[in-house]
Amino acid sequence: MEAVAMDMEKAAMIFKLLGDKTRLTMVKILDETDCCVCEFVEIFRMSQPSISQHLRKLRDAGVVKEERKGQWIFYSLNQVSELYPFVRQILQTLPDQGEKLKELEKNGGRIACC
Amino acid sequence: MEAVAMDMEKAAMIFKLLGDKTRLTMVKILDETDCCVCEFVEIFRMSQPSISQHLRKLRDAGVVKEERKGQWIFYSLNQVSELYPFVRQILQTLPDQGEKLKELEKNGGRIACC
DNA sequence: TTACTATATAATAATTTACTTATATATTCA
């Protein structure tokens, strides 16, 4: 894989953003599948406002985008962002989070939403 | 290059550590050459205690190591750390900081120390 | 020894962060 260059200012900003376990895991999960807010609430067992605030930070930086589907708002990686290749590269070094999704599905957390 | 795996906990910790422009730049510089504290003070135009505290965080995490040489204490990347391959991989995506070292040398900041 | 230099640590202050609870907004559905 080709290394993706990034200026120091932006790189530090992204690392800071991803330097939080919740946000880092969110982004890794979004690399595998889109998710709505209530799914993250279930996965992280954290209050809904807290989840929303983390997602806002990721969205403000352009790392993720949102798309309303009826009652739900789905988040996904923003593939159009200039940051996308850099973020992608980082995510490749992180362990698969498929287990979290499987468990969510097992507990019915996926069906209720999507 | 092979991607280096890292568990989420540790990855988030490293990103947080590198999510500060000063520390990120320090580590990138150390990837090019060892430096002593007074050189960083000169490069970043920041107080000596502030530089020392950033270096302490990097050292506490095992990212850098120190070695006293007479009056000076030289910092370098800790190649023995389990984090080293991961950090190295991140650094490869960042722009060369050779200019900062050249400028330091031009201003005599390098000669006084080393 | 004394003075000087390089560095670390302590104490502190301003700012930022990551939660919480309460409330507002938007959509669906009876």
Added chain:
DNA sequence: TGAATATATAAGTAAATTATTATATAGTAA
């Protein structure tokens, strides 16, 4: 329409972060 659900935002708070100034420590050199 009104109730229920999903999400966002606001306000408040405790803890963490990053700088500062003041001081301690360790080495060098007169």
